[in-house]
Amino acid sequence: MNSLMQILPLVELSITTSVICIWVLQKFSPNPFPFAVKLFLVLLIGNVLFWPLGLGMELPLVAYVRGVTGDLSIVLTLLLWSSLLPSGKPMPIAFKFAVAIVAFCFYPFALGLGMIDPYVWGYGSIAFLIAVLVFAVVCTLANWTKGAWIIAIAIIAWAAQWHESSNLWDYLLDPFLAIWALISFVGMIYRRRRDKARSGYLFRPG
Template sequence: MADLWQAQLTFGLFVFLLTPGFGLSPGLQRVRLLVFLAIGYIPIAGLSLADYMRSFTGDLAITSLVALAYWTAVRTGFAPRQPRAKTLQIVAVMACLALFLYPATMGLSYLDPYRLGYQPRPLILFVGLLTLALLALQNRLGACMLALATLAFSVGLKSATNYWDYLIDPFIALYSCFALIGYAISRLWRNGSAKRRDALSSQPG
């Protein structure tokens, strides 16, 4: 039942964020969100639209749900947009977790970190340290993402019994890795452009 509720919420938030708001006011954005949440319950051939989407995407990690909820809150006027530097901190943390988990589970290493999620005390301790580090950096969103994932696992909010399924999924993993690559490319491009401008300005006229 919890997974079905999660599927409905994921559908509403995901479609809301993917579709443009066309400059609507925060109040109308909230109405649009409620409409998409309701659309997810529309049945087609015995399954709701949210269930159809879930059959392709699976259940998202709690961290992804918290991120979707945050950006929805930003668009609807309930939360301010956080600085880009703090978003990059979250992206870096999730990318590191993804690079630790997925290459090994695809057979690229003899280590199987996914098994750690079944008896996750060391992993929970490590994530707790990451959470404290994000709090020290005043990154409340990142700390909430990790803390709520751990809390959801401790109360069995999903049918999954592996801690990794609460912590990370392919969507947030791919987004984080590509976002880091994009940031690195843009940073190198800006630095290269600045050096070229300095070189041109230093040449005698």
């Protein structure tokens, strides 16, 4: 059982790393990859990462990746995995904003700024769990059911102790998700200002 629990996180991270590699490759491709091609690349890259290749390395490549990144949050993992699926309803801007605000408030206090340590709430605080469930309900009311399912699966994974951590925060948020949300939200504001400026220029009298 212990060996299985050690292997599963490596399989999970192998798939996640494969998805990121596909995302990078897609950026250099003029046409989107079909789903079948994405699935094939996940299996190919995932196997390369998971099995030891020799070359003087005792562990598979993904073990070294995990040594740097640790276990990614379930929320980020599922967001990345779902990016392989055919395009559906886009992620609401409000979700990116909420993650950015939570990360901006959470990490300074969790790292010792002030007298409040929100990280402690992740060790079974009922109020915090209710707040997370309410957020999932809000995602449903905003017609983004995928977000509600992702949060629900993250809570189930925490209850089942899927990762080594027993803190709910580690299943919901990680630095990479926080950085992505902050950059994505700032980029969204910049694009809106740019489009507004262009619109004003195009429709300017004379």
